[in-house]
Amino acid sequence: VTLSAALLDDAKRAQCAAEIGECVAAMRIAGGSVMPPLPGAMRRPPRAKLTLLGGDVDSQAKQFKRLSRQWLPGFxxxxxxxxxxxxxxxxxxxxxxxxxxxxxxxxxxxxxxINHRASRKAVPDAIVGEPTEVIEWVTDSxxxxxxxxxxxxxxxxxxxxxxxxxxxxxxxxxxxxxxxxxxxxxxxxxxxxxxxxxxxxxxxxxxxxxxxxxxxxxxxxxxxxxxxxxxxx
Structure with missing residues (x-):
């Protein structure tokens, strides 16, 4: 199904989305695998959807914000x-x-x-009464x-x-x-x-x-x- 054909009606878009979903399920994307839902894991497993972004820039921005919340908790x-x-x-x-x-x-x-580095730190010595220098390892944030x-x-x-x-x-x-x-x-x-x-x-x-x-x-x-x-x- 070509993209132009998929834009004709809801049925064509659903068919195109299903075929894309099958292709993606056999690929490794962004270093991971796309796994289909396990049988019985949920009553209505999610299906691939092809959504059109239309209208002006403001309308597309509002539509994207609505869609992006549907993708949570993904990254x-x-x-x-x-x-x-x-x-x-x-x-x-x-x-x-x-x-x-x-x-x-x-x-x-x-x-x-992950970088770790040593940091010098003066710590009061209760016995000697003078600060003692110690080495503290910290992790770069x-x-x-x-x-x-x-x-x-x-x-x-x-x-x-x-x-x-x-x-x-x-x-x-x-x-x-x-x-x-x-x-x-x-x-x-x-x-x-x-x-x-x-x-x-x-x-x-x-x-x-x-x-x-x-x-x-x-x-x-x-x-x-x-x-x-x-x-x-």
């Missing part, structure tokens, strides 16, 4: 390229003159793990549920015509050697999003740089900035 994966960029700038600011300077890879690794994610590929070679490279999986399409591109994502509650563009991902291609990647239009609220971590005592 949506959004792009946080801004967090990665900010962390890179913080690493460089905390290590002036370091050779070589921190890279984006260092910032990505820092955000991809993160604003939100941040995760490392693959977002696409970067070209390593020119684009070869179909069939020019031996051993290619598909000899009917052009071929190019690539490497994976990674960024930082964040799981957020869908009711915190403003519109469908912040929820969905779309493909993007930059011919000049040979970058193939998925992009997301999520914009973090002003109060949702990443908390800087100082490496000094």
């Amino acid at each position: 949506a994966l959004v792009s946080r390229d801004d967090v990665l960029q900010n962390r890179w700038e913080e690493l460089r600011a905390n290590a002036p003159g370091e050779t070589p300077p921190p890279t984006l890879l260092d910032a990505w690794l820092d955000l991809s793990r 993160r604003n939100g549920w941040l995760v490392p994610i693959p977002v696409g590929y970067a070209a390593l070679s020119d684009l070869y015509p179909p069939g020019a490279v031996a051993g290619a999986r598909d000899t009917d399409v052009p071929f190019r050697f690539v490497e994976s591109v990674y960024s930082i994502g964040q799981w957020v509650s869908p009711h915190r999003l403003d519109d469908m563009a912040q929820l969905t991902w779309r493909p993007d291609y930059a011919p000049a740089s040979g970058l193939y990647r998925c992009v997301n239009a999520f914009q973090a609220p002003v109060t949702d900035s990443y908390t800087p971590v100082s490496f000094t005592d």
